[in-house]
Amino acid sequence: MARIVMKFGGTSVADVEKIKNVARRVKREVDAGNQVAVVVSAMSGKTNELVGWADTISPLYDAREYDVIVSSGEQVTVGLMAMALQSMDVPARSWLGWQIPIKTDGAHAKARIQSIDTTELDKRLDAGEVVCVAGFQGIAPDNRITTLGRGGSDTSAVALAAALKADRCDIYTDVEGVYTTDPRIVPKARKIEKITYEEMLELASLGAKVLQTRSVEMAMNHRVRVQVRSTFSDAEGTLVVDEDEIVEQEVVSGIAYSRDEAKITLVKVADKPGTAATIFGPLAEANINVDMIVQNISENGNSTDMTFTVPRGEFKRALQVIEGNREKIAYQELLSTSDVTKVSIIGVGMRSHVGVARKMFETLAEKGINIQVISTSEIKVSVLISEEYTELAVRALHTAYGLDAD
Ligand code: ADP
Ligand code: ASP
Ligand code: MG
Numbered sequence: 001m002a003r004i005v006m007k008f009g010g011t012s013v014a015d016v017e018k019i020k021n022v023a024r025r026v027k028r029e030v031d032a033g034n035q036v037a038v039v040v041s042a043m044s045g046k047t048n049e050l051v052g053w054a055d056t057i058s059p060l061y062d063a064r065e066y067d068v069i070v071s072s073g074e075q076v077t078v079g080l081m082a083m084a085l086q087s088m089d090v091p092a093r094s095w096l097g098w099q100i101p102i103k104t105d106g107a108h109a110k111a112r113i114q115s116i117d118t119t120e121l122d123k124r125l126d127a128g129e130v131v132c133v134a135g136f137q138g139i140a141p142d143n144r145i146t147t148l149g150r151g152g153s154d155t156s157a158v159a160l161a162a163a164l165k166a167d168r169c170d171i172y173t174d175v176e177g178v179y180t181t182d183p184r185i186v187p188k189a190r191k192i193e194k195i196t197y198e199e200m201l202e203l204a205s206l207g208a209k210v211l212q213t214r215s216v217e218m219a220m221n222h223r224v225r226v227q228v229r230s231t232f233s234d235a236e237g238t239l240v241v242d243e244d245e246i247v248e249q250e251v252v253s254g255i256a257y258s259r260d261e262a263k264i265t266l267v268k269v270a271d272k273p274g275t276a277a278t279i280f281g282p283l284a285e286a287n288i289n290v291d292m293i294v295q296n297i298s299e300n301g302n303s304t305d306m307t308f309t310v311p312r313g314e315f316k317r318a319l320q321v322i323e324g325n326r327e328k329i330a331y332q333e334l335l336s337t338s339d340v341t342k343v344s345i346i347g348v349g350m351r352s353h354v355g356v357a358r359k360m361f362e363t364l365a366e367k368g369i370n371i372q373v374i375s376t377s378e379i380k381v382s383v384l385i386s387e388e389y390t391e392l393a394v395r396a397l398h399t400a401y402g403l404d405a406d
Contacts, residue, residue, distance in 0.1 A: 042073020
């Protein structure tokens, strides 16, 4: 007998028929003698709709109310899930974040889980009841509902698996596992049998939304055995594992892209100590995530251009912050665009190979794609390009690194 967490994403619970399908899958595990905790997302499209409503009323909304609104999608699916299981004679009960409770910090709309009290859930699981948990939500220290950031049900599931000391955490989604790149834009993408926590973390944080970044961090820290697999087939999925479980390591194991980028350039700022601090200090205070940064060589030794990227959702606020500090920063001109995509190659094999980045630059050059900003780390290289070339770039790189399926 094993204790497992099964998480179902939005497309897996998109309507009542699909919820019944999921219930049948859960019943199979129960019938096999396992203890099961189910974590569900909202029906696909629902969270976007809720966010849209909030935006329409107030684009600079109060995040506490935003959380009340957007967490509601999961309340519906978790109730339907428990009901569907009950109708198949499987004992089941739904749980909202606050009822468990799943305690988070107070960072509304992107809260982090701090603790999960499993006393009651443990009892129910031991008694053979399926516990159905609403993903994406928790409760802040001041007792208000929080949400964990988009895609956060993955994190709910992994955190629950860690807290319940589950043997497995299975993430059921609409693709058969983690692929070398997004199979929706590269039909030749290959399913990866096993991927390291580290690579999965990079893939996720660089745009592969198949797992939320925070969920991978959590899995890595608590050594949760995560498997990504399909709700709609019985195919083997992808296991996220330690590096020593992987026998043969590719140099580049995956390619990710993110359209959630915007680029800001400050033309002619002083080339002297303290300039970067006057720009990025206020952005940090405003809780804006700055990602890639380049500073040009100054032409005359006096001034330089500073370019950086921020998530699209924080673009308007970033511009407001910069404009609000115009006198202190003393830039001549402010240029900005959201017509950019970040494309990244990832692989732990990069540590021991040279020429990996060069191949990326050459491949893009051959396709006539201009690179606007570059950033690297030990196991990844990212470039910022014009959004219209996203598919072209990802496909060309996928072929260049020998990742195409036969
Ligand atoms: P869910 O609603 O089940 O949480 P998501 O839409 O959040 O599903 O994540 C699954 C999607 O992630 C897939 O449909 C796929 O388009 C996308 N994706 C992006 N990169 C990858 C990748 N490398 N491997 C698998 N899926 C990926
Ligand atoms: N429903 C939430 C979202 O769409 C959480 C999730 O699906 O993981 O972001
Ligand atoms: Mg998701």
